[in-house]
Amino acid sequence: MRSRPDTSAKTKRNSRNRFLRLWAFIVGVLTLYAILFSVSSARVVAALRMSEKIMLQIALPLLIAFIIMVVLNFLSGPGQIPGFLGQRKGIKGTMFSSVAGILSMGPVYAWYPLLKGLREKNVSDFHLANFLSNRAIKPFLFPVMVFYFGWTFTLILNMLILAGSLFTAKIVNIAGKRRL
Amino acid sequence: MKIAVAANGPDLDAEIGHRLGLSPYLIVIDLNTMDFEAVSISFDGTGAGAGIGAVAIALEKNACAILAGYVSPAIAKPLLEHNVEIFTSVSGSVRDAIEGYRKGELRNSVYVSEATGKDARRDKADMAHALKRTARQFASMLPLLVGVILLVGLFQAFISKEVLFSIFSGQPFFDTFLGASFGSISAGNPVNSYVIGDALAKLEVSPYAVTALIVTWVTVGIVQLPAEIAALGWRFALSRNLTAFILATPIAFLTVSILRILI
Structure with missing residues (x-):
């Protein structure tokens, strides 16, 4: 029986780096607050009040986003995404890669090993690029986007991103076929 | 065995x-x-x-x-x-x-x-799995969001409109380019871009720039570019990111224009 090398090491390293960057960012923000407090305590207090206001405003849309995320996670496990991508051709294949991109969650680098594997199985660059571009559409964040920018803006922007994804995918597909 | x-x-x-x-x-x-x-x-x-x-x-x-x-x-x-x-x-x-x-x-x-x-047991297990997974996703998102909100608070308290307008000149194409560039080099959950975009909009930064920022935040990934190149090749990664960056401007202009017609 043959053993395969541990390919998750890179993913683990990425997660660790991300975690360190996150805490470095938070420590940086808090340090900035401390420094600015010595410059103008009144403005820092005002900044904290504004931040508190934003947090309170965003709480309900985030709660709705959480519920939508649970529903999406319940209905579509991560194992289903490769099935959506598959190797279908034509409109059905495009639709499936779009849906897979829209439903996919989590950081993008978590998807790279899977996409690499699918590419090795001859899934076209068009579908892979379409998948990545459609990740820009986040249905679970619609409540937050609507809260900030309104329904009309949310609808128009996401429709245009959907159309733009097809254009991007086409260009990537053409670029992939052209040999220098 | x-x-x-x-x-x-x-x-x-x-x-x-x-x-x-x-x-x-x-x-x-x-x-x-x-x-x-x-x-x-x-x-x-x-x-x-x-x-x-x-x-x-x-x-x-x-x-x-x-x-x-x-x-x-x-x-x-x-x-x-x-x-x-x-x-x-x-x-x-x-x-x-x-x-x-x-x-x-x-x-x-x-x-x-x-x-x-019995499907009920499976559903219960699946729901528990979905809840756990969502909680994990949310937990990884929230600290950064709180950090961004704190930064936005500072931004609103310390940066005046005059300073902002010295960066965003009021020229739609240049401002859109700036917004798209900022979105491209930023990473993290898109909800952060909504918070920042809203703060910029309230400071009367061009809606084209705000829209371009929101678009490139999720479509262009300069930070993740090395990982994307490693996984899918430089031709794929560069053509995808470059196309998405260029496309952000027409998407921003179309979104705002359609919005103005409808409202």
Whole structure:
């Protein structure tokens, strides 16, 4: 029986780096607050009040986003995404890669090993690029986007991103076929 | 003695597959030597064909047990007929599941005790899995969001409109380019871009720039570019990111123009 090398090491390293960057960012923000407090305590207090206001405003849309995320996670496990991508051709294949991109969650680098594997199985660059571009559409964040920018803006922007994804995918597909 | 585990990746640290037949790998482990073989499962989209394929692999490799998040009745039947034990509601990494199996902590599938199977139990396990997964995703998102909100607070308290307008000149194309560039070099959950975009809009920065920022935040990834190149090649990564960046400007202009017509 043959053993395969541990390919998750890179993913683990990425997660660790991300975690360190996150805490470095938070420590940086808090340090900035401390420094600015010595410059103008009144403005820092005002900044904290504004931040508190934003947090309170965003709480309900985030709660709705959480519920939508649970529903999406319940209905579509991560194992289903490769099935959506598959190797279908034509409109059905495009639709499936779009849906897979829209439903996919989590950081993008978590998807790279899977996409690499699918590419090795001859899934076209068009579908892979379409998948990545459609990740820009986040249905679970619609409540937050609507809260900030309104329904009309949310609808128009996401429709245009959907159309733009097809254009991007086409260009990537053409670029992939052209040999220098 | 061998067991087979449905997995989302080809190694022992991969997450357990949510459902046998829809998981991309079946990992067959020899419990005596801990040698393993990751067999890729081909998909037909429905999972039916892949499910039967997984059964065939498990039987071919002489696995005496199969571990997964969920195993459908159609796939469970032939496994039970060949005396392959089924353990469902298994989560975490493949390595953890093996340990759980060794210690006898896993519970048999509902099919063992109830030949017909009960969807309610599966639904309950799936819902718990979905809740756990969502909580994890949210937990990873919230600290950064709080940090960004704190920064936005500082931004609003300390940066005057005059300073902002010295950066955003009021020329639509230049401002849109600036917005798109800022979005491209930023990373993290898109909700951060909404918070920043809203703050900029309130300071009367051009809506084109704000829209371009929101678009490139999610479509262009300069920070992730090396990883994308490593996974999919430089031609793929560069053409995708460059096209997405260029496209952000027409998308921003079209969105705002349509919005102005409609409202």
